[in-house]
Amino acid sequence: MLQDVIDIIDDYCTSHDIFYDQPLSSNTLLIADLGLTSVDFVSIFQKCQALKDDRLSFIRLVMPVEGQYVSDLSIGELSDYILKQSDLRNTGPREGTEPYTSGSEIAVDESKYKHSLFAGSQFADFKALIQKTTFKDPCPFNTGYQLVFVLSSPRSGSTLLQRMLDQHPDIESPEELHLLHYDTYAQRHAALIQDETKHLLGGTVRLRARVNGLSIEESSLIEANFIKHEEPVLNFFLEIDGNFSKQYLVDKTPSYAYSKTTLERISAQFPQARFIYLVRHPSAVVKSLIDSQLQDIIPFTRRYIDDASAIPEMIWALCNENIQSILPGLDSSRLHYVSYEDLVMDPTEAMISILHFLQLPFHPACVNPYGANQNPQIETNEYAGDLKFFLENKVANERADAWKGFSSLHPLSLVSKELMRNIPFYGA
Numbered sequence: 001m002l003q004d005v006i007d008i009i010d011d012y013c014t015s016h017d018i019f020y021d022q023p024l025s026s027n028t029l030l031i032a033d034l035g036l037t038s039v040d041f042v043s044i045f046q047k048c049q050a051l052k053d054d055r056l057s058f059i060r061l062v063m064p065v066e067g068q069y070v071s072d073l074s075i076g077e078l079s080d081y082i083l084k085q086s087d088l089r090n091t092g093p094r095e096g097t098e099p100y101t102s103g104s105e106i107a108v109d110e111s112k113y114k115h116s117l118f119a120g121s122q123f124a125d126f127k128a129l130i131q132k133t134t135f136k137d138p139c140p141f142n143t144g145y146q147l148v149f150v151l152s153s154p155r156s157g158s159t160l161l162q163r164m165l166d167q168h169p170d171i172e173s174p175e176e177l178h179l180l181h182y183d184t185y186a187q188r189h190a191a192l193i194q195d196e197t198k199h200l201l202g203g204t205v206r207l208r209a210r211v212n213g214l215s216i217e218e219s220s221l222i223e224a225n226f227i228k229h230e231e232p233v234l235n236f237f238l239e240i241d242g243n244f245s246k247q248y249l250v251d252k253t254p255s256y257a258y259s260k261t262t263l264e265r266i267s268a269q270f271p272q273a274r275f276i277y278l279v280r281h282p283s284a285v286v287k288s289l290i291d292s293q294l295q296d297i298i299p300f301t302r303r304y305i306d307d308a309s310a311i312p313e314m315i316w317a318l319c320n321e322n323i324q325s326i327l328p329g330l331d332s333s334r335l336h337y338v339s340y341e342d343l344v345m346d347p348t349e350a351m352i353s354i355l356h357f358l359q360l361p362f363h364p365a366c367v368n369p370y371g372a373n374q375n376p377q378i379e380t381n382e383y384a385g386d387l388k389f390f391l392e393n394k395v396a397n398e399r400a401d402a403w404k405g406f407s408s409l410h411p412l413s414l415v416s417k418e419l420m421r422n423i424p425f426y427g428a
Contacts, residue, residue, distance in 0.1 A: 001051065002026055002079040008047045009075060012040070026076030038062075041073070048082060055370055056085050057394070066402055069291070113290060113408040118310040123415055126314045129300040133261050136183050141269045143237050145172075145244045148358070149266060150252035152278040153319035155288035157340040160395065161278055162252040163369035164343075164351060170360055173250035174207045176200060179233045181255070181262050185226040188233060196297045204236055211240040234269075248358060257319035258300070260326075267326045275330060276354065277323060279423050280340035282416045283409040286312040287402070313413060320419045339425045341400045370394055 006024045013020065013034065020034055030036045036044075045058045061081045063069050118126075148171075152158045166173035178200045182188040192200050201223075209219035226235070237249075256262050266273070289312035295301045301311050327335065336357040343350045351366045365371055403409045412420075420426040 001083050002076065004051050005048060005075055005079045005082070008051075009034070009044060012044055012047065016040070024075060026074060026079065028075045029072045030075070030078075031072040038069075044078075048078070051082060056082060059396070063291075066405070110406050110408045113287060113406050115286065115290075115309040115313060115408070116307045117411060117413040118307075118314055118415070119413075120415065122306055122310060123314060123317060123413075125306065126304055126311075127318060129303050130259055130318075131300075133181065133259065135261070135265050139269070140271045141234055141237070142272060143244075143249075144241050145246065146248050147237070147270050147273040148248050148250045148276060149256070149270075149273055150250060150276045150278055151257055151263070151323045152252075152254050153257060153280070153285055153316045154254045154294055155285045155292065156254070156278050156280040157343055158252045158254055158278055160369065161276070161338070161343060162250060164347070164366045165250055165354070167365040167369060167371070168355070168360065168363045170247040171250060171358075172207075172211070172244070172246045172248065173252070174210075175203045176253045176255075177203045177207070177236075177251050178253050178255065179204065179236060179251070180253070180266055181259060182233050184230045185223065185233055186228075186230040189227045208236070208240060212243050247360070254319070257322050258298075260322040263322055263326045267329055274334050274336070274358065276336050276338055276357075277327070278338045278340065278343075279320065279426070281403070281426070282313060282316040282320075282412055282420070284340070284400075284403040285316045287406065287409055289315060310413075313416060317413070317415045317419060320423075321415075324419065324422050337424055342425070344395055344397045344400050347395050368395070 009028075009030075010024055012018075018034060018036070018040075020028075022028070022033070028034065030041065030044075041062065045061075049055055058081070061070075061073070061078070148165075150158050150161060162173045162175070165171050178192065179188065182191065189201065192198060205216060205219045205223055208214065208222065209216050212219075214222075225231075240249075256266065267275075289295055295308075295311050295315065298315075301315070304311060336354060338350060338354060347367045352362050355362055355366070
């Protein structure tokens with residue numbers, strides 16, 4: 001097993017121009033010695049899936065204690081983990097090894113989750129950081145297929161829902177598209193080409209290639225031409241229309257909810273679209289944002305100069321306030337509420353309800369997006385979505401209430417409480 005893992009990491013480093021001076025061994029550290037990132041970790045873990053018949057979970061390798069990621073990993077630790085997980089699944093612990101434990105009995109320092117509650121004036125200052133975009137073409141836009149928009153804050157389980165929906169034969173549910181904040185491909189490219197966000201540009205390239213039967217290179221050339229000639233981003237939905245063979249296309253891009261004007265544009269320009277409002281408890285979202293440090297790469301949050309500890313909860317409040325602002329204009333037949341907690345605690349019932357809303361028959365594969373028919377090989381370096389999805393091997397219902405074990409996460413600001421009252425499963 002050790003040599004197999006070494007070969008995978010060696011091949012990965014070679015293909016990604018990652019150079020190292022010493023031969024790889026069990027003691028080689030993935031960060032300190034090879035300079036790999038968390039994105040590289042996930043890519044390597046996905047390739048390691050091929051070493052075993054059953055899909056493995058790597059979440060407890062990188063987070064042995066809830067809420068605390070490891071600072072580094074050695075190749076030997078990765079190899080041993082794969083062996084132990086396989087043994088525990090198939091035959092129990094091997095002689096001479098300790099059973100794998102989750103680390104849940106280890107005391108966790110709660111100080112990382114301490115956050116300030118925010119007042120209305122602070123929230124107003126935070127919202128003022130969002131660029132107010134004026135879109136050129138407000139005309140209604142129709143396609144031969146039906147669009148579904150998943151509306152949510154970040155870290156609400158939208159990648160899990162996207163992957164579950166993608167198992168249905170009548171639904172195309174790709175990674176995030178990041179189209180509708182912009183009028184043109186040139187604007188989109190200029191906004192996202194920075195190192196920390198350029199992977200968000202690839203969703204359209206891969207979906208165009210898949211639907212229109214193109215190579216990635218051909219699709220990339222088409223997109224480069226669209227950027228050069230400042231083509232409207234709405235053209236994307238038309239250029240795949242002729243070859244689109246399914247009933248629904250899902251656009252799940254959580255950043256849409258940062259902007260009220262973007263959501264207003266979507267609801268106005270796609271009058272036939274359906275909307276899934278996916279909500280996760282704000283305390284759980286705060287925890288996940290802190291764990292992932294996502295706020296560090298969101299451009300507008302880095303411009304906030306007040307108490308930064310309030311930012312995660314304000315992100316939840318901002319997104320949900322914006323989403324709720326457009327709901328009165330939607331016919332009830334076009335809107336469906338989903339709670340993250342229901343999605344992971346009872347995925348079958350949740351998917352039955354969602355598919356009923358879409359007037360589609362239930363498809364059992366939707367309940368298990370980690371099923372045997374799934375290709376584990378992805379280029380996570382280019383993937384637009386939550387990479388944590390790829391660390392699991394099942395829908396993890398223990399994630400639903402993990403935040404409750406941290407008292408620092410229990411207090412919420414008045415703004416969040418008011419917004420929760422408008423959500424059926426959290427309401428008054």
